[in-house]
Amino acid sequence: MDKLIERFLRYVSFETQSNPSVAHCPSTACQLVLAEQLKRELEELELCDVTLDEHGYLMARLPSNVDFPVPAIGFIAHMDTAPDASGKDVKPQIVENYIGGDIALGIGDEVLSPIQYPDLNKLHGHNIITTDGTTLLGADNKAGVAEIITAIAHLKANPEIKHGDICIGFTPDEEIGRGANLFDVEKFNAEWAYTIDGGPIGELEYENFNATSADVICHGVNVHPGTAKGKMVNAMNIAAQFQLMMPAEETPECTEGYEGFYHLKSMEPAVAKTELGYIIRDFDRQGLEQRKAFMQQKVDELNSRLTKGRVELKLTDSYYNMREMVEPHPHIIEYAKEAMIACDVQPDIKPIRGGTDGARLSFKGLPCPNIFTGGYNFHGIHEFITVEGMELAVKVIVKLAETTASKYSK
Structure with missing residues (x-):
């Protein structure tokens, strides 16, 4: 976990706001800058099939380390941040061992208050990463990116953890509804996948709005x-x-x-x-x-x-609502629930009051429910995430890879 927060803080320093008024993909060139950085990091991890296309879709694969067939599964996150608030010159701060009360954001008058955001009352003792009150944080979805890469690095460093092929996908323009537009499901080559794009610890979602x-x-x-x-x-x-x-x-x-x-x-x-x-x-x-x-x-x-x-x-x-595409494959949800419980995380199955890349990917033939990142208040200057939530997300990804392989062992 040592590099998890280092990665996250580095990724949020990249401006990657998408732009709904631009037709081409990616809608902003700055997304490609982060994609190139991530490509280098995946190559340094010596993953297979690392590719970045001209539209900003980055894919890679961690090969199976078992001698029996296991379905390839995927983990997906998006690199862009929402156009609802500035994502330029993000200046995060870490509040260690939160003891309650208002959190001052930067040096201005802006605060993160448990009166407005009661979830803070459940986070006493946690280490909280916030904005400085002038931009969004970018945990949506750079937390997911950092968590996936950290989990893959952990699997690489610990080959005793058995897993099948793990496919990784990082997408542009999710925040403006286009993240799945040019996603090559056939090239990705997973039987199912999970977006790591949810909120508080335990969220597991396979329903979303039409x-x-x-x-x-x-x-x-x-x-x-x-x-x-x-x-x-x-x-x-x-x-x-x-x-x-x-x-x-x-x-x-x-x-x-x-x-x-x-x-x-x-x-x-x-x-x-x-x-x-x-x-x-x-x-x-x-x-x-x-x-x-x-x-x-x-x-x-x-x-x-x-x-x-x-x-x-x-x-x-x-x-459309991904439920109709995921429900015929109940094991996808059951494996995720089992992995969470093994990590002492209580699954919180609820509908997404929004959408993810996974919704549209499910209708393109890649069933793709959504798993928590540990973040809160996405799309605005009061966005924050807990270090503990991010660490648990990494553990769940690792355990999910292991759990899937265990279901197909001889």
Whole structure:
């Protein structure tokens, strides 16, 4: 474990924020800089089949060390960080043996408070890595990258731990929903895999939202305000009317567990045209279709009321619930549960209120549930992770490799 935190702190120093407004892959060149560094490290570990393509997909393989056939399994993490907060010049700090109360982030007024984040109350005595309050940390998902590489290094250094082929994949652009777009499942050559991209200790997830993006475009008419009477149609007013037609109790801040939502995440306002960007989420595929129909119904209702101006709706499905692709292979989850329990980790099986590369990879023929990293509060300046959580993630990866091999031993 000596190099785990060293690796993590080194990786978060790389700026790798992805950019949803750029069409090509990777969406930012800086992701390739980290990918090249990771490629060198995998080569130094003398792994096989280390490849990095022009799109930033990095793969490698740790060969089996047993003389009987074992299914190849994979571990996957993404290199990019979310565009929701800056990932440049990350300055992490380590709070050793946390005793409770507020944690000052850097030298400013920003704090990490157990009043706002009650999970901190469960972490007394832990060593906590936080931001300095000006950027996100990047534990999502550089913690997963560091944990996978540390686990592989441990397996290399301890050949008495028996395992089959272990496939490693690091992807770009996961945070903008494209991490699986160009992932070559055939080249990866694993029978199943696990994304190491979850949150607190024990998380094991094989259900996620069905997801759709919805663009509501409100068209108005812009003329000089001095001569606007009877002529101007303010698209921002139309947009406001539409937002008020959406159910206020079905938003992210009002839902939990298996409850779906509508989320207004962006707006490009102007008098002539205002665009509202929504995401729609539901764990049930039929429920997602009903939500899409509801939005179309509200667009039609608003258009029927407008004497001037109009509204249009564009819907794009993003990903679906991986449960239907993972459930036919229950051993994938059972091996993970067994490995966690062997590491004194209580499995916490819950749905992902979001998505991962694993969701789309599952539909590409690579069943791929999600395992914890030990992190909290992803995508913002209050992101943090515990050293203990990261260490347990490494142990679970190692034990999962060993457990899988043990199931196929002669």
